[in-house]
Amino acid sequence: MADTLIVVAVDGPAGSGKSSVSKAVAKKLGYAYLDSGAAYRAFAWYVVQRGIDVQDEPAVIRLLADFDYRIGTDPDGYAVFVGEHEVTQAIRDPEVTATVRYVSRVPEVRSHLVELFRRIIRSADAPGIVVEGRDITTVVAPDAPVRLLLTAEEHVRMGRRSAEITTQTASTVAEQLRSRDRADSRVVDFMNAADGVTTVDSTDLDFDQTVNAVIEVIHSHTARISHGN
Numbered sequence: 598m599a600d601t602l603i604v605v606a607v608d609g610p611a612g613s614g615k616s617s618v619s620k621a622v623a624k625k626l627g628y629a630y631l632d633s634g635a636a637y638r639a640f641a642w643y644v645v646q647r648g649i650d651v652q653d654e655p656a657v658i659r660l661l662a663d664f665d666y667r668i669g670t671d672p673d674g675y676a677v678f679v680g681e682h683e684v685t686q687a688i689r690d691p692e693v694t695a696t697v698r699y700v701s702r703v704p705e706v707r708s709h710l711v712e713l714f715r716r717i718i719r720s721a722d723a724p725g726i727v728v729e730g731r732d733i734t735t736v737v738a739p740d741a742p743v744r745l746l747l748t749a750e751e752h753v754r755m756g757r758r759s760a761e762i763t764t765q766t767a768s769t770v771a772e773q774l775r776s777r778d779r780a781d782s783r784v785v786d787f788m789n790a791a792d793g794v795t796t797v798d799s800t801d802l803d804f805d806q807t808v809n810a811v812i813e814v815i816h817s818h819t820a821r822i823s824h825g826n
């Protein structure tokens with residue numbers, strides 16, 4: 598790990614730009630990047646692969662001991678592995694997106710993955726790391742020097758997501774986004790900024806403006822640190 602690793606914690610609802618914006622910010626700053634949602638997705642994939650019902654909590658919890666998960670932290674391209682299986686693409690399947698909520702609501706799953714994220718963060722070989730998800734500012738890295746809530750109005754997030762997904766109707770995409778947020782927000786609050794967390798609302802910003810807004814927040818916090826405030 599670098600001597601003084603700068604951890605940038607980013608949370609936000611589905612489609613708010615967490616992964617695309619965090620990746621672009623990490624690239625620009627020469628930081629590492631950690632997609633925490635990939636681990637929840639990979640675990641959901643693994644549960645299904647092992648023939649376990651995602652709603653059978655005791656069985657899901659038992660599987661954690663065998664979950665051999667690896668992810669890269671290079672923002673220019675990272676691979677996700679479960680054991681010997683590369684699942685980088687498979688974890689983006691709509692089936693995984695629809696089932697991930699059942700595993701991510703299980704407290705034992707969350708605490709297991711939180712420890713895993715902290716280990717990955719500690720081993721980052723870069724001046725900083727941008728970590729994005731739902732509970733990074735509050736649970737995974739509540740002491741991070743830079744903590745951000747990235748958000749945008751729901752209709753804007755739905756529009757951006759449906760522009761990306763051409764295989765489903767706009768209304769299906771919108772309903773899936775809304776229902777995932779509803780389920781996830783019963784477990785962690787990523788709609789409201791916790792104390793000390795800066796909100797970046799990209800409703801009226803284009804992609805580059807959002808990246809720049811995030812970088813400005815990082816610079817203002819890191820300048821404060823280097824001035825000892």
Ligand SMILES: Nc1ncnc2c1ncn2[C@@H]1O[C@H](COP(=O)(O)OP(=O)(O)OP(=O)(O)O)[C@@H](O)[C@H]1O
Binds near residue numbers: 616618757
């Ligand atoms: N400010 C912006 N202006 C225009 N498009 C944007 C902006 N921010 C993000 N996007 C686009 O919105 C889409 C959703 O972004 P992204 O996948 O990064 O969201 P996310 O928060 O990681 O979502 P999820 O939690 O569902 O994985 C992407 O196509 C991305 O390029």
Ligand SMILES: Nc1ccn([C@@H]2O[C@H](COP(=O)(O)O)[C@@H](O)[C@H]2O)c(=O)n1
Binds near residue numbers: 701730733781
């Ligand atoms: N810190 C996190 C990150 C993700 N989740 C759960 O994983 C799902 C997929 O996340 P994406 O960011 O890849 O969309 C998400 O819907 C949550 O259920 C989480 O709980 N905590």
